[in-house]
Amino acid sequence: MYAKKKWLSLLLFALFAVLSFLALFPFFCLLLASFKPSTELLRYGLNLQLQPEILSLNNYYYLLADGRIYFVWFSNSVIITVLNTALALLFSSMVGYALAVYQFKWRNIIFATVLFVMMIPIEIILLPLYKLIVSLRLIDTYWGVILPFVVSPFAVFFFRQYAIGIPRDFIDAARIDGCTEFGIFFRIMRPLMAPAFGAMAILQALTSWNNLVWPLVVLHSEEKFTLPIGLSSLLTPYGNNYDILLSGAILSVIPIMILYLVFQRYFISGLTVGGIKG
Amino acid sequence: MDRQVSAPADSKTVPTKPTRLRSFFHSQKMAPYFFVAPFVISFLLFMLYPIISAFYMSFQEILPGEETFVGLKNYQALNNEHFYAAVSNTVIYTIWTLIILIPVPLVLAVLIHSRFMLAPVLFRSALFLPALTSIVVGGAIFRLIFGEMDTAPMNTILIKLGFSPQQWAMEGGTAMFLMVALASWRWMGINLLYFLSGLQNIPKELYESAEIDGAGSLSKFFRITLPLLKPVTIYVLTISIYGGFTMFTESYVFWTNHSPGDIGLTLIGYLYQQSFENFNMGVGSAIGIVLLVTILVINIVQLKLFGQFRREE
Numbered sequence: 001m002y003a004k005k006k007w008l009s010l011l012l013f014a015l016f017a018v019l020s021f022l023a024l025f026p027f028f029c030l031l032l033a034s035f036k037p038s039t040e041l042l043r044y045g046l047n048l049q050l051q052p053e054i055l056s057l058n059n060y061y062y063l064l065a066d067g068r069i070y071f072v073w074f075s076n077s078v079i080i081t082v083l084n085t086a087l088a089l090l091f092s093s094m095v096g097y098a099l100a101v102y103q104f105k106w107r108n109i110i111f112a113t114v115l116f117v118m119m120i121p122i123e124i125i126l127l128p129l130y131k132l133i134v135s136l137r138l139i140d141t142y143w144g145v146i147l148p149f150v151v152s153p154f155a156v157f158f159f160r161q162y163a164i165g166i167p168r169d170f171i172d173a174a175r176i177d178g179c180t181e182f183g184i185f186f187r188i189m190r191p192l193m194a195p196a197f198g199a200m201a202i203l204q205a206l207t208s209w210n211n212l213v214w215p216l217v218v219l220h221s222e223e224k225f226t227l228p229i230g231l232s233s234l235l236t237p238y239g240n241n242y243d244i245l246l247s248g249a250i251l252s253v254i255p256i257m258i259l260y261l262v263f264q265r266y267f268i269s270g271l272t273v274g275g276i277k278g
Numbered sequence: 279m280d281r282q283v284s285a286p287a288d289s290k291t292v293p294t295k296p297t298r299l300r301s302f303f304h305s306q307k308m309a310p311y312f313f314v315a316p317f318v319i320s321f322l323l324f325m326l327y328p329i330i331s332a333f334y335m336s337f338q339e340i341l342p343g344e345e346t347f348v349g350l351k352n353y354q355a356l357n358n359e360h361f362y363a364a365v366s367n368t369v370i371y372t373i374w375t376l377i378i379l380i381p382v383p384l385v386l387a388v389l390i391h392s393r394f395m396l397a398p399v400l401f402r403s404a405l406f407l408p409a410l411t412s413i414v415v416g417g418a419i420f421r422l423i424f425g426e427m428d429t430a431p432m433n434t435i436l437i438k439l440g441f442s443p444q445q446w447a448m449e450g451g452t453a454m455f456l457m458v459a460l461a462s463w464r465w466m467g468i469n470l471l472y473f474l475s476g477l478q479n480i481p482k483e484l485y486e487s488a489e490i491d492g493a494g495s496l497s498k499f500f501r502i503t504l505p506l507l508k509p510v511t512i513y514v515l516t517i518s519i520y521g522g523f524t525m526f527t528e529s530y531v532f533w534t535n536h537s538p539g540d541i542g543l544t545l546i547g548y549l550y551q552q553s554f555e556n557f558n559m560g561v562g563s564a565i566g567i568v569l570l571v572t573i574l575v576i577n578i579v580q581l582k583l584f585g586q587f588r589r590e591e
Contacts, residue, residue, distance in 0.1 A: 012394055023404055027407070045430035106311075107310070110318070121573070123546045123569075126546075127562050231415065235534070245418060268475075
């Protein structure tokens with residue numbers, strides 16, 4: 001029995017080692033390519049030999065020296081991600097909390113609407129939404145990117161599930177102490193829902209940081225681009241921008257990885273508790 | 279003004295007058311409306327209104343400053359080879375992602391969750407890392423790995439194994455492979471996490487009592503794990519179906535929406551082309567409406583089949 005268990009563990013370990021290699025190998029390719037001159041990449045593609053004689057930090061140097069526009073994109077992405085995540089967390093948690101805690105007339109209809117919106121991909125209404133943003137004079141602005149997504153139906157659903165699991169006694173006790181309804185939410189429920197906020201913060205920031213389609217439609221001037229649009233504009237068939245593209249791609253992954261590693265604990269536990277139950 | 283104003287608050291030692299404002303802040307009747315207001319406003323403005331206007335626009339021919347009602351002409355205009363290419367690519371892509379991105383992460387999650395697994399946290403994190411990259415970065419990496427030169431990584435491997443090198447982004451079959459591979463790479467870890475969270479909610483006692491009854495690993499998997507993972511599986515199925523039907527970026531990063539012979543054209547790609555490149559806004563809206571109806575029908579059929587999304591209190 002013991003031998004069998006050991007044998008199984010080794011087999012599983014080997015299987016997951018191979019899978020992890022497949023998952024991480026592309027990162028290695030990108031990292032390697034970012035140290036190679038773009039002329040070499042254009043002529044021969046990325047070969048996997050290390051070729052220490054041609055590896056250099058030149059691509060990173062170009063990025064710092066000539067990449068002013070890259071850092072404009074970077075800060076645009078940071079601003080949009082931070083604003084969008086903060087607002088989406090605030091509003092979605094409010095809605096989810098209300099749906100979980102209060103009995104009110106429109107509750108079921110609103111919850112059904114949340115489920116409906118979860119099923120409607122935004123791409124379908126790309127065009128009318130674009131026209132709406134134009135008529136609101138929000139085209140080519142951060143708010144044009146952010147406003148349609150200040151409430152995330154997925155996050156609402158998630159916060160609702162989470163809030164249902166929190167005992168009502170906390171709320172009743174706060175009411176007896178004279179706390180306002182808003183005070184209950186901000187001072188009592190917000191800390192109690194911290195793991196849910198952690199999980200949703202990662203998911204929202206990830207979505208917003210990596211979002212391509214909607215910002216591509218809204219943002220037109222190069223100075224307003226976010227990282228995904230900016231980087232994709234460097235993805236030309238001629239590869240003349242490979243130097244900045246590769247080092248820039250590496251730098252763009254780093255913030256979100258740090259965020260993930262910092263919040264990972266919340267992320268997993270939040271997903272588990274608030275997760276989809278049947 | 280409001281019966282439910284909490285009396286204890288006012289009967290406390292602080293003798294404050296219950297003004298209208300104060301009673302608003304304490305009103306359990308008003309508070310929920312305040313809390314849900316952002317969602318209601320954003321739904322009406324950014325979802326319902328655009329859906330209605332897309333429906334309306336799909337029956338119009340829209341030129342700058344001039345809109346004429348043209349009946350079903352925009353829908354009839356969809357009877358062309360590009361649209362059919364887009365439909366077929368989208369459907370094939372969706373089927374492939376369903377085949378790969380549901381059973382594989384489910385089984386991997388069960389394996390990671392099993393007691394034989396060494397270093398589960400490490401492997402879980404490794405498999406999740408690709409999900410953190412943007413589609414653009416993922417696309418850039420895949421273009422490098424699947425470059426068309428003989429010296430590009432994947433072609434080098436093919437040549438070593440005795441196969442002929444491929445022009446990956448130039449032919450239908452390999453083009454589909456590229457898109458599915460990119461999606462699988464980025465989504466595997468996310469679906470894995472969903473299934474893992476589902477597994478953690480299954481009570482251990484079920485397995486223990488099954489073992490006492492002499493159940494083997496396989497029968498435990500099929501009799502306990504699989505049925506209890508049904509809600510998560512249906513959730514993942516739902517997001518995979520609409521993720522597949524609205525795929526655009528996996529194609530965009532390889533061909534910037536202009537693939538040779540439409541090998542990478544998807545429905546949303548076609549919508550984008552018609553709306554923002556050819557300015558056929560009526561046709562663009564018609565594509566959107568066709569997609570909307572398709573997705574709603576699929577969702578309703580699926581909900582009927584599985585009887586799911588019934589709310590638990």
